[in-house]
Amino acid sequence: MKELVISEVKNETAILVGLITSNQDESKTKEYLDELEFLADTAGAVTVKRYTQRVTGPNSVSYVGKGKLEEIKQYIKDCEENEEPIAMVIFDDELSAKQTRNIENELQVKILDRTSLILDIFAMRAQTANAKTQVELAQNRYMLPRLQRLWTHLERQGGGSGSGGGQGSVGLRGPGETQLEMDRRIILQRITLLKERLIEIDKQKTTQRKNRGQMIRVALVGYTNVGKSTIMNMLAKSDVFAENKLFATLDTTVRKVVIENLPFLLADTVGFIRKLPTDLVDSFKSTLDEVREADILLHIVDISHPDFEEQIQVVEKTLKDLDCSEKPSMIIFNKIDNYHWLDKEPDDLTPETKENITLEELKKTWMARLNDNCLFISAKEKENVDEFRTILYKKVRELHVQKYPYNDFLYPKID
The missing domain is CATH 3.40.50.300 (P-loop containing nucleotide triphosphate hydrolases)
Known part of the structure; x- marks a missing residue:
């Protein structure tokens, strides 16, 4: 008879990244990262490392500088070699599609920003039809400008005349761009549908409020x-x-x-x-x-x-x-x-409590x-x-x- 082995389910591990700027000093960045760690914990992730960098502002290509990104990459590699893999890196500000794509290519792990982490928690917490609809609407709005990075692997296929196919092709579009346009239409239609659904829910709630006496x-x-x-x-x-x-x-x-x-x-x-x-x-x-x-x-x-x-x-x-x-x-x-x-000021006899x-x-x-x-x-x-x-x-x-x-x-x- 085989012995039943129950393995412990481990939470995903995360690295947090924030910036110290002229508008956000070191103490403020620490407070924001404390909150980001609490968000990660709420979502079920365990923070194992934090990185900060003192800069004038976010790097438009990779959020942090090249040297800092390399430092994070080396830490992830070391953890992998020690059989303690890092599941994700979470950034304290919202990342653009370009930044996310570049960071993912470099670090080869899941990349989240503060907004996507909050959306993940919202999706976990939503119980009613109203909340679920609002979460899905927010998720689609967040996803829309970031669609392009999902199809970069198809762009390399390029395409001469006739390779694009699809409605409106001018002979220079690759299949990635055609799929991108299709996904964009689907998301826009979904956003419109969700907005209409929320309007109906709002009407019902307005009627409920009027009936409260x-x-x-x-x-x-x-x-x-x-x-x-x-x-x-x-x-x-x-x-x-x-x-x-x-x-x-x-x-x-x-x-x-x-x-x-x-x-x-x-x-x-x-x-x-x-x-x-x-x-x-x-x-x-x-x-x-x-x-x-x-x-x-x-x-x-x-x-x-x-x-x-x-x-x-x-x-x-x-x-x-x-x-x-x-x-x-x-x-x-x-x-x-x-x-x-x-x-x-506490004295020697009565410590602060x-x-x-x-x-x-x-x-x-x-x-x-x-x-x-x-x-x-x-x-x-x-x-x-x-x-x-x-x-x-x-x-x-x-x-x-x-x-x-x-x-x-x-x-x-x-x-």
Whole structure:
């Protein structure tokens, strides 16, 4: 009888590559690569090496310089000889078709950029027809300008008179170009079909929103992985999927919440992220309709993240692009249980720990002045949640009375 051998499935290994430029210093590049590694981990890859290069800007041919590319190539070769092959190299910026083709030819491994990695995660996370359609639309938009590199192996066949065939051939086109034109038409037709499908989905969602009755709408917005779904579960007593991964939530979830007998609708939306191309944002705008329709925005911030200030700016810019920056909003600094006071000078007797920072101390910091409506909580540890509920009730009630004044008496006023 043969012995059954169960082999361990290993995750694919990855190398990360980023640039240090005049617009992006070394510390900023490190932060971006930290996020890129988190993205790779979310997609199921293990980062084994990072490369950075100080340049004025990306090389138009190979993103990094020739010497750096050779260094990466040698490392991949060494890993191969040690039977620890590298599966992919991931670049922190979007690559052109030309750059991708040249890098692939040189390194002979799978090449991804930040955009294609995010699209891969989106494809993994999409659950509903709406999200799946939006992901496919974004993938096709990304693929369209990169089609040519898929057919470079056919270009070498060239072709004299009659070799091209196909409609519109002038005798000089090779089979690669004919196939390229065909694929381009197919993708363009698919993009048109997906857009039409999204319009139909949007109409259905608009009808659903109209049928929700006379309730104030509150939307949770913020950078990815700041705890929006955890807050949704806490307020709505629901079971929205939440984990410590980027883009854990792609589909907008709406739940009815009741505080002090006052009902309102709470929406959990897809998280934002840095360096997202316009095409990707455009594909997911219908997911963000709940943000446009909302009466109040709760901007959730992960206060424990070392670069939360830039994350705030990314979210504010995205909201501005959606024409939602003027909506009533409130900044909720979440994860205060993980926050460390980095500016505080520890002494020999009381080393710096997260316990050194109290809620009252946080209320006296510059962060509390970022927005007139600012609150510090820990959704995970339920810290300061009662104050959060009270303030949210007041804001919802104030808007509810303005929109539906005839049932003001139903809900008590809390001082």
